[in-house]
Amino acid sequence: MLSFGKENSVEDKLNWVGNWNPKNAISLMKYTISKGYKIDSYELGARVDSVQYAKDITRLRRIVNLLYPDSFRRPKVLGPGGFYGKEWFQSFLLNVAPGVVDGVTHHIYNLGAGIVAQAIKEHRGLGRLVEPIIVVAKTCHALLLMGFALLLHRLMGSKVLSIFHEGSPFLRAYAHCSKNGFGVTVLLINMSNSTTFNISLVDDMNLNPILETVPRRVQKTMREEYHLTPKDGNIQSDVVLLNGTPLQLTKSLDIPEMKPQLVDASSPIIAKPDSIIFIHTKGFKAPTCG
Structure with missing residues (x-):
């Protein structure tokens, strides 16, 4: 992403003002060309108003066309790569000329109820202005991110707990008090x-959860598990599974209901390759969680 060449706004420290100065960006592009590096795309940061951004990304398009005369090897121009805002995106797309932008991108870190679905609806409505429109929620990695962000927001509270394991460094573990x-x-x-890892979740002497490969006896109860995995174990797949079921938007383009699978708390957790798992259990009485 190219984001240098602006001055910080006096009124709003989060945004930038003035025309984009591409001097440093041009130097970077020339360097990558001299090294023979293959660049898939350039994306211009968008902490400016929509009309100014349309002017700036048009300038980026001219620079890319000039430095990469071979259209078959020319990197794409993408943007804005910021948080989605309906009014901002509409204004930007109305002020940028056809052929300037190869794809429209946006972040989905700020996922709330229906934000991805709403973004797709708006992109479809404005699709005639920019072809092709890139909707990040249609890629496997973005679907993993979507599922991860939604479950993280729904399940994990703000209080962090100590957790550790003595297994493979490829296995990462985190624990929080449950949100609700x-x-x-x-x-x-x-x-x-x-x-594939077989994991048992147990209390240590300080009532903190730990992971081990040999199960211990725990209180007889059920736990909730949410397994996010790529279809057929292929991380490049465009289908992400939640507990074995494809994670897809509904027909009305809303976020699907994300149901857990109920598992006997005494059984091990099965962590398949390239998987993300959320486990909600009531079998641990961490004092800090109240």
Whole structure:
């Protein structure tokens, strides 16, 4: 992303004012060309008003066309790569000429109820202005991010707990007090693309959750599990599964209902390769969680 070449606004420290100065960006592009690096796309940061951004990204398009005369090897021009705002995007697309932008992008870190669905609706409505429109929620990585962000927001509270394991470094573990209701929520990320881990969640002497490979006896209860995995174990797949079911927007383009699977708390957690797992359990009485 190219975001330098602006002056900070006096009134609003989060935004920038004035025309974009592409001097540093041009130097960076020339350097990558001299090294023979293949660049897929350039994206211009968008902490400016929509009309100014349309002018700036038009300038970026001219620079890219000039430095990359071969249209078959020319990097795409993308933007704005910021948080989605209906009015801002509408104004931007109305002020940018056809052929300037190859794809429209936006972040989905600020996911709330229906934000991705609303973004897709708006992109479809404005699709005639920019072809093709890139909707990040249609890629596997973005769907993983969408599911991860929604479950993180829904399940994990602000209080962080101590958690550790003595297994593979490809297994990452995090624990928080549950956001709503009693109990603890554990997040497991299996970064291995070939190893499945069998994990037991137990209390240590200080009532903090730990992970181990040999199960201990725990209170007879059920826990909730949410497993996010790529279809057929292929991380490049455009389908993400939640507990074995494809995670897709509804016909009305709303966020789907994300139901857990109920599992006997005494059974091990099965972490498949390239998986993200949220576990909500009421079997741990961490004093800090109340």
